[in-house]
Amino acid sequence: MNRLLKHREILLFLAILLVLVLVTMRFPRFAQPGNLLTIFNDTSILMMLALGQMAVILTRSIDLSMASNLALSGMLVAMTNAAFPMVPVPLLIAMAVVIGAGLGAFNGILVWKLDIPPIVVTLGTLTIFRGLVFVASGGAWVNAAQMSPEFIGLQRTVILGLPMLSWIGILVAVLFFILMTRTPLGRAIYAIGVNPTASVYTGINVGRTKFFAFVIAGAVSGLAGFLWVSRYVIASVEVASGYEMSIIAACVIGGVSIAGGIGTVPGVLLGAIFLGVVNNALPVIGVSPFWQMAISGAAILLAVVLNARGERRKGRIILRKAAAA
Amino acid sequence: QDQTRIALVVKSLGNGFFDAAAKGAEEAAAELGNVELIYTGPTAATAEAQIEVVNSLIAQQVDAIAISANDPDALVPVLQRAMQRGIKVLSWDSAVAPEGRQLHLNPSDTNLIGETIIKLAADHLPEGGDVAILSAASTATNQNAWIEAAKAAIPEKFPNINLVAVVYGDDDSVKSTEETRGLISAYPDLDAIIAPTTVGVVSAAQVITDQDLIGQINVTGLALPSEFKQFIDNGASKGVALWNPIDLGYSAVVLAHALVQGAEPGPGVTMSLGRMGQVTLDETSAGPMAVPFTFDSSNIAEFATYF
Amino acid sequence: MTDIPATGRQLPDRLDHPLKSALVSWEGLLVLVAVAIFIMNSFASPYFLNEWSLSDMTFNFTEKALIALAMALLIISGEIDISVAAIIALASTLMGFALQFGAPTPVLVLVGLLTGVACGAFNGFLVTGLKLPSIVVTIGTMSLFRGISYIILGDQSYGGYPRDFAWLGQGYVFWVISFELALFLVCAVIYWVVLHRTNFGRRVFAIGNNDVAAQFSGVRVDRIKFVLFCLTGLMSGVAAVLLTARLGSTRPSIAEGFELEAITMVVLGGVSILGGSGSIVGVVLAALIMGLVTFGLGLLNVPGIVMSIFIGALLIFVIGLPRLFQLLRPRA
């Protein structure tokens, strides 16, 4: 059905292949399966965050607070782990998800009940959540030595050749795919992005749907919080600061329309992987690290221009010969 | 109310290194008596945020500011204004340009640090080999100085060590992790990664641990024992160096107090560092505190309990 | 001309002043908040009520507030610019670059301003020429502009700006009134006049309310939006000059995070993020409030991050307040 969207995803896929081929021509090691799997593993967190952000952007909202939510959830579980090493890690994961979802619900409630534009709400909670990380931790870091081996080790456990982190990423992606294509909530998320007025007439509660989108984004942020602190074995106030822009960038490159209603799970996955590949490739091909930022900026602009070209309405095409052409 | 108020301004709050320094500063304040210590700093390590902190300290009319600067130049105007308003200013750890402070306390001798970080790697590479440096922000003054010193030391003292790359992890664990990975894929024959930053060295050691490269690539550099102990234990690192941050904070406050008491710093002047001995200032009114100390499997457990 | 038969119906100009009273009450609310914070500050710290303290305080927000003035117009027109801080970085870098060739102060200022305008024009072109959403475009150019600074400067920095240049960021015009503050006040008046008292301002509001209908009404929508992006770029250039002069040095990481603070000022000032409404007085008050909060807490040595909790909460609280009243009223 979505011929056009599929087309866009293929384009993105080709772009990723191109980067891989170019880099591999100079550094054969780069394209080895091991390294590719490492890149995928590295990108898993960005991938799930971008999926959460997609759910929010589809509803014509935006969540600028995801990175702060991640930092707060991550800090809280890390502190819990440091203080009570005997608490089992799965319980900590559940705790991270619940905290994240709770913070997301806070955003969602403000958007739903107080009707504050999402960008304002999350601009506010962006600083509030991060401030709370400082308040909770007193500014202190939780470092590797304070974390229990299980806490650090869980996502590194290799199953069938892939680390747990990758498996979690795959699981989240599959859940998102089902959510977005097969559940009434997922379809409602699309519907209110495409046409909010029509959604009201259709019996969709626009506010509540947005609320759930924020809860989903929050839950993902919470999960990512746990994964982040145990991956980089540090929890601090500055964790993932400024990362919200990378999350949005992954969505945009993946073809999510900032105006809502357009975007797919595979597209966003590819968008995140594209960023992951580029970030990994630059240092390898010996491009000065100082070029990284400009290159990712240019990639974002290029993606927007290409997406806009695809999305542009071709007009009505009244003339018969034009329609035939 | 003739208490002496001394502000210890750090690069960013929450950093274990600076928290340890604050401990030493408290110790000095207690020892000197009648000193009120203000431990402060921005949350993000940027010059702009640090300027706001200094502005509010000027407004509070503190007696002295001892700062570890996020930028050697950007803080000069605001610190000059502080000095105009009668506040004594010194920098420690990470320097401010000479016109923005009365003296600077280096944790150690720059050349010595540069040499030490290479030596830490070279000691375990008798045949020589490839090493790479993972630094903090590309703008960090002290790191850059050490790297320059290290580069200068290699040809004479470690001729068979080959420095293949210098990359920057911005004292950010994600960036540091990515850069480490980049180094590993780009330089298959890499033997050691030198990270003269406490954030970078942990990230690098974690990557080596994760990728099962323990024994192939040795991670070394400057690290806080408490944060780094496990990587000495698991073999990802054979040893790291650092000076004692507690001593550094202590010395900074002792010096600040001396300035408030009317000491006149200048090239060639020798000043007391209390229990740490003395420091002699060079032509830019800067001086080293002590030699760097090496931690390895033999002593890390002990020091990890202190800082 | 034949007359249409008079119907006898006379349309009054206005029944009450709904628009005006709404604005007055919003700004009134901000004034109240500002006064409350001022009083709290003076009780909380003995160092607050000192002309030099208050003067120093203004350095913490004038540069961001200058950008917020232009950003307010841009947001009222329904667009946004996230790249302003990156424009500062690029403008500052190019000023430093020019300095290497011995450029005198006027040339440095010109380089800063022109870079700002050029970056703004680039954003404006992408948004109006290629019809791209501004939030995404400027997220992209945010990385691009700062990225160029990194390419030029790498780990280096530019310093050694001339004395008369430094005056722009550190000098005083009169008593405790710094040049930065004076410039901000002048710009605030100019922006107030432009937005509230000229045809241009009226058209900006019309575009923000409905840009399609505005275009169908003969408003040159794209041209005005383009001008607004250029203006925002120009003000970022102005901020770059001031900040560079104040810091006396340039690094690619300069002014990180300024964009969010400028936008926060605009929104806190009562400008609708959806476009179409807002006032300059509100933005100026919001800038003052943010300055007062951060400086007041700074005097108590509260870490900056904790202050930001206050700012964030204030933002949500103030914006949500009218709706909160609405929700509570029917029950009460």
Add this chain to the structure above:
Amino acid sequence: MTDPILTLAGISKSFPGVRALHDVSLELYPGQVTALIGENGAGKSTLVKILTGIYQPDEGKITLGGGEITLPTAHSASELGITAIHQETVLFDELTVAENIYLGHTPTNRFGLIDWRRMRAEAQKTLDSMGAGIDGGILLKELGIAKKHLVAVARALSVDAQVVIMDEPTAALSQKEIEDLYVLIELLKQDGKAILFISHKFDEIYRIADRYTVFRDGEMVGKGLIKDTPQGEIVRMMVGRSVDQIFPERSAVIGDVVLEVSGLSHPTEFENISFSVRQGEILGFYGLVGAGRSEVMQAVFGMTRPSSGTMVLEGRPVAPRSPADAVEAGIVYVPEERGKQGVITGEPIVKNVSLPSLGKTSRAGFLRMAEEFALARTYTERLDLRASSLSQNVSTLSGGNQQKVVIAKWLATLPKVIILDEPTKGIDIGSKAAVHDFMAELVAQGLSVIMVSSELPEVMGMSDRIVVMREGHIIDTLENKGLMPETLVRLAAGIADEVAA
């Protein structure tokens, strides 16, 4: 005589500053069509929204099949079997046709997941039963406006409803599609469904409705059986006075050519468009919906860029690159989509009216509010605008009054040529006559008027000459003397040749 299935009693609804409905009642009978009639802003759509759970009434009682019900959400209304085709098309461009039909009541499998295959099949069944000729699998945005309306109808049918509400369903449909819709309504009646039908077109009301209810200014002023009531009486109830449906006499002297358009083309929308308008003339543009008339007019107005062709205004070539250029030259355009393109909702009447004339009311670029109010008052009072004050927000005006604001805005610029695109679409009979009178005034004052309209009586009653368009081409330009309506319809629909052959 059957009992009503749905009864509303004592319903009131107020918006801030507007009392939309006051103590109205309404009954709907199974197997019958009840027409709801009233001027613009009489409260018809508001009632629909109350019936579909989108608005909550302030007071009043709704009974369905004997039991009292409440409709807290749109969902609860459709659960109870009340479904509506709303005045604005409320569909989803980026979703498939099938999903548009089933969104909100999608069939699910036993895991609660959406059953796409079943949904597709059932949607297709509904579409085929209507003879819509639409593939349920394509994206809605690929359909034309008329087909979209059919999808909206299919959506209403997909719910097993007892009550079907249609709010001006024929406004955007062509004659053929309207005929199809009538057949459909007939089928629904036979199924015993109660239908509420809202329309401003009396011919269709008399054709399909069994009963009527008339609203005026938010109050119910009459109801009865259509077959017992002459049209004039309903009109009198509606406007509170009698209105003659005769088009105004025109006394304009037709002068020289003012605007000459030749060879105007666009890559995809229209080709080789040539026509001219003279001073004091009304030039009608007739065609089926989608013939491309609006596109041509928007090109003349500078909104879209033609690929070739020239325009000459009063002997001077003009090539407007934007509406601003066109306005400067003296060509203005009253767009078809009032809410989106005509008025700036969110701003008061006065600012809407003065927007294109700011250059005149201001001094050196600085605003002068007094001048703006004077200008706005002059023109809105001439058009008999109904508003409480000039500072009233245009979004709170009814459609007809919004149209008057748009026309006032353009008259204030003292144009030479005024283009009116469907000037009376969705406008009640009273306001319609006012707009027609006003057009006569305009030409009498020496303006040239181009009127795009899909309503045959209007085109024939008002135009001096008529241009007929089909599929982006001008088919013919006719003098409006002794024309037969059939001629125009044939030309517009492209069946003229067949008959001739």
